[in-house]
Amino acid sequence: MxxxxxxxDSQRPFRRDPGAARLDALAEQLRKRDFEVDRAxxxxxHLSAPPHPARHHLFDTALxxxxxxxxxxxxxxxxxxxxxxxxAYVARHPNKxxxxxxxxxxxxxxxxxxxxxxxxxxxxxDRLRRSMERRAFAEARRLFVSTPxxxxxxxxxxxxxxxxxxxxxxxxxxxPDEAWDEVVEQLTSTL
Amino acid sequence: xxxxxVTDRPLRVAVCASQVPFVRGGAEIHVEGLIxxxxxxxxxxxxINVPSDWSTRRQILENCLxxxxxxxxxxxxxPIDLVIATxxxxxxxxxxxxxxxxxxxxxxxxxxMGTPYSDFRPDxxxxxxxxxAVKAVDRRSLGEARAxxxxxxxxxxxxxxxxxxxxxxxxxxxxxxGRYRCEGYGxxxxxxxxxxxxxxxxxxxxxxxAARTPLRAVLAGVGPERERLEALARRLGVAxxxxxxxxxxxxRLLDLYARCRAVYYAPYDEDYGYVTLEAFKxxxxxxxxxxxxxxxxxxxxxxxxxxxxxxxxxxxxxxxDLLWEDEDRARTFGRRGGERVAGISWDHVVEQLTATLxxxxxxxxxxGGGCV
Numbered sequence: 001m002x003x004x005x006x007x008x009d010s011q012r013p014f015r016r017d018p019g020a021a022r023l024d025a026l027a028e029q030l031r032k033r034d035f036e037v038d039r040a041x042x043x044x045x046h047l048s049a050p051p052h053p054a055r056h057h058l059f060d061t062a063l064x065x066x067x068x069x070x071x072x073x074x075x076x077x078x079x080x081x082x083x084x085x086x087x088a089y090v091a092r093h094p095n096k097x098x099x100x101x102x103x104x105x106x107x108x109x110x111x112x113x114x115x116x117x118x119x120x121x122x123x124x125x126d127r128l129r130r131s132m133e134r135r136a137f138a139e140a141r142r143l144f145v146s147t148p149x150x151x152x153x154x155x156x157x158x159x160x161x162x163x164x165x166x167x168x169x170x171x172x173x174x175x176p177d178e179a180w181d182e183v184v185e186q187l188t189s190t191l
Numbered sequence: 192x193x194x195x196x197v198t199d200r201p202l203r204v205a206v207c208a209s210q211v212p213f214v215r216g217g218a219e220i221h222v223e224g225l226i227x228x229x230x231x232x233x234x235x236x237x238x239i240n241v242p243s244d245w246s247t248r249r250q251i252l253e254n255c256l257x258x259x260x261x262x263x264x265x266x267x268x269x270p271i272d273l274v275i276a277t278x279x280x281x282x283x284x285x286x287x288x289x290x291x292x293x294x295x296x297x298x299x300x301x302x303x304m305g306t307p308y309s310d311f312r313p314d315x316x317x318x319x320x321x322x323x324a325v326k327a328v329d330r331r332s333l334g335e336a337r338a339x340x341x342x343x344x345x346x347x348x349x350x351x352x353x354x355x356x357x358x359x360x361x362x363x364x365x366x367x368x369g370r371y372r373c374e375g376y377g378x379x380x381x382x383x384x385x386x387x388x389x390x391x392x393x394x395x396x397x398x399x400x401a402a403r404t405p406l407r408a409v410l411a412g413v414g415p416e417r418e419r420l421e422a423l424a425r426r427l428g429v430a431x432x433x434x435x436x437x438x439x440x441x442x443r444l445l446d447l448y449a450r451c452r453a454v455y456y457a458p459y460d461e462d463y464g465y466v467t468l469e470a471f472k473x474x475x476x477x478x479x480x481x482x483x484x485x486x487x488x489x490x491x492x493x494x495x496x497x498x499x500x501x502x503x504x505x506x507x508x509x510x511x512d513l514l515w516e517d518e519d520r521a522r523t524f525g526r527r528g529g530e531r532v533a534g535i536s537w538d539h540v541v542e543q544l545t546a547t548l549x550x551x552x553x554x555x556x557x558x559g560g561g562c563v
Contacts, residue, residue, distance in 0.1 A: 004212075004213055006212055006242075011237075011239070012266070012267070013205060013237035013239065013263075013266040013271070014203055014235055014237050014266045014267065014269070014271075015266065015267050036213060038212045038213050040210070040212065040241075040242045041240065042241060042261065043237075043239055043261060043262070043263065043266065060260040060261070060262060061260065061261070061262070063257075063260055064241075064256075064257040064258075064260040064261060065257075067253040067254065067256055067257040067260075068241070068242055068253075068254065068257055069242075069244060069245050069246060069247075069250045069253070069254070070212070070242060071246065072212075072244065072246060073211050073212030073213040073214055073242075073244055074211050074212075074213065074214045074244065075246075076213060078212060078213075
């Protein structure tokens, strides 16, 4: 019986999104290794440029993820939930694996319109996000990051250790299958 | 071609659908077709496809809330001009210019309640609360739409009856429009669709057993009913005349339509059903049942198909015999069926769905175009 994997990611409607191509490549590699793969995407309203989005949209989408039941589709078990970018990893699943990939994280300076400056004071929104991430990452059976810098940030902000798992080098669309072996093995290790 | 309002950028349309992970069927094809056809007419489109499946009653309402929380007013700082929402609960989404083209509501709390297709119990207090909540959600979220359309008359009648809301049926072409063909009337009746109870392929098997003639049946589809259908065919002695083809690719499906004698399509109270249109566009008669709902908007007994009784499989057997013994009749029925659906087009669909937006852009109130 093939194992079902649901890839969860943030959607950028009406925009070219390099993240979508990454997810396509990962999905293809999983299918080549006989996993059934589907995607769950929610639009990332928090990435809209100012002056539109109020900060609450940041958490509305996160709450929407949290509310979804992603354990099965048409009564068929989803064996693994693989989440990549904020706030998809807030989703719940008994076998959640998080692989933090490069993201256009919400920039407090952009939203407030303030000029660039040294690290601004932490806002309530920042604290809420950190708390949310601490919980979401702690729930994950495994936590991976694609860059050392991200791993350091996670450790600093949540106290959690993440395993470094870089993306294959070069163009993901043409990377040889062997370049993905380590990635797929790690991401599916909880199955 | 639809006239689009003049702006300095393409109009952006978000099409909202409810995804059941790892499942693909008519609703997915419907939405893909809409996105494709909007795109060819110059609209920028995005599919918003939130997983909407649930294992508890509470999760139904949580899923509605998830849709309500989504912000689709802008993307990357540029307005989304129109949201077209389709299947429950995607139409719960908020947008200043929302149009609904309803494929399904949660039928288990409406017309399917009290049938084998619903496990909701109105005598259960918890179920009663959920039913009331979903009805309230439907009334509000459908009521706030600028225009309301449904995929079929059956769906519109249900919305009027249960939610007190008017809607206009808006029919659209099936997936392979332009590619259907007829290559004769072979020795088999074709069934197409997901093998689940509501599609009632067990009646096809029973009809086959009741027929006097050696007509075969080919079933193209996958689903949880497969083993039960195989067992039923063995028990009724027709296993050698039933082929369970499983999932077939598009070319094979078109070939099956082209060569079959007739198409069986008798789901329980189906709203629309591509299969009817696909059969007619292939010049083939349709055998259906008197409780198949929207199928009967197109199929007329003795004109372009046969309408049997679901409670009497012998009547299905007689329909199969009739079409087996009289190929000319099958051909005539099929030709009339093709004439019946010849006028269904994407031009009309897109024109209707975007009418309120175009009116608003040209200085009108934005109302009308479907029921508001």
